[in-house]
Amino acid sequence: MTSGIDLEANFFAVEEAAERAAQEGAQVLFTPEMSILLDSNRKRAADWIDDSSASWEVMEKLTNAATQNEIDIALGSMAVSASDGMWANRSMYFDHQCDGPVDPVTYDKIHMFDVDLTTGESWRESSAYKPGDQVVTVPDTPLGKLGLTICYDMRFPALFEALGQRQCDAIAVPAAFTVPTGKAHWHVLLRARAIEAQAFVIAAAQVGKHEDGRETYGHSLVVDPWGEVLLDMGGEGPGLGFCDIDLDRIKEVRGQLPSLANKREIPK
Template sequence: MTRIALYQARSGIDPVANAERLVDAIKLARGQGAQMLFTPEMTGLLDRDRGRAGQSIRTEEEDVTLDAARKAAAKEGLWLQLGSLALDRGDGRWVNRSFVIDPAGHIVARYDKMHLFDVDLETGERWRESAVYEAGDSPVLAEKTAVGALGMTICYDLRFAALFARLAEAGAQCISVPAAFTVPTGKAHWEVLLRARAIENGLFIVAAAQVGEHEDGRETYGHSMVCDPWGNVLLDMGDKAGVGCCDLDPALIDRARAAIPALRHRRDIPAIDD
């Protein structure tokens, strides 16, 4: 068994305060026996006011949350999947970047969000991530972590099954889905999509999420979740911020894939000609 922890955060507009809360979560996770902690999308800063956010967003080398996370992971001897940070590329564009950090504090994998959230919701919410963020262009697999081979995705990526299939075909045993889901889309689709991605690929899905009413005025859905390879929900953290733990049994991966060998049966589907 591998014990993991999820940090369900209510990140605000002050990166220093967010970093302090993250360090507390790392300590708490380790104190509860976790070998790896997963955090949500935008752990270091959640601010939809782009003018104000731009005053806080830094390069990877200068980011206070990343620095604090690496030091805390090393101090506690804990693996960390830092869900994502908004970072400055140095050319006027930002990236939404996820990290895997080992127990020595070293960054062993980076992933830039590939699918950007450009939508108009019925509630009147309008999101245009592509206005300031540059999309990533390739999947990333962290081959050796506390949960085995870990595939990395971020939030809106959840809706693109082909990305999850590629990660599973590359050997992923677990896929992380750090998120800041809106409440309407969370209620409608969050659990069903997480369970579907687990079932389709016969692996664990670990999805740490933002929750509640944030300083920038937005509201996020929460319900940080862990699904096993058969689609069972092992953990649902509801609508409260905090740290939750869950035990993963890697034997469930082989069992699920033996029962439903979909990975071996997949075929390339040609395009349909008009």
């Protein structure tokens, strides 16, 4: 996606993708970090984020989109109001078979993107967002057990080790990666995390020039447990990509290299 500051346009893109993906036979749609609103102007963004009724309305619409199209939606993330006047960068998994009220599985981004790049870009996610403190999995999806992470989390292997120890079959890594860090680290880190967790990694990414002035790297990836890149959507523009997942590959890789079972505690 190339999400911007128009919430309705962003939601329509997700809704349209869900419909198209379902028509092509997909069982799960993965979207990038901050799919619903990508706006570095926090004063402007606060008008919507701090309105809990607006956030709830989007969640209802996403629930309906999943149900009507009979496809699960792994929303990469959206900003929501949290406690103490802070926000949360929250992933949500919408099960299309859920018969009850709006109740997605949620994960709040643990690691805050606080960096100063040599390009002059400076980001302080922690100044507005409250970090999460829970490792979250979705136990029953068409992909098996799905672990949830967001973007900068990929630089912290302990989280992926925890998801691997929980026997996740796949891990979602939605992102809005900067161009310079993406060129240097995107592919190598995601391949490493897939190898370490011995799971599929599905990384839906923001791409291109956004209305708020930032530029993101793109290259939405699917990586298998051996570290092989099965899908790379490139960095040219938004679109919808498809990838078939063979869950037998997990057992094959873990049978050859049982590194999760072989792990020993390192003395401190």
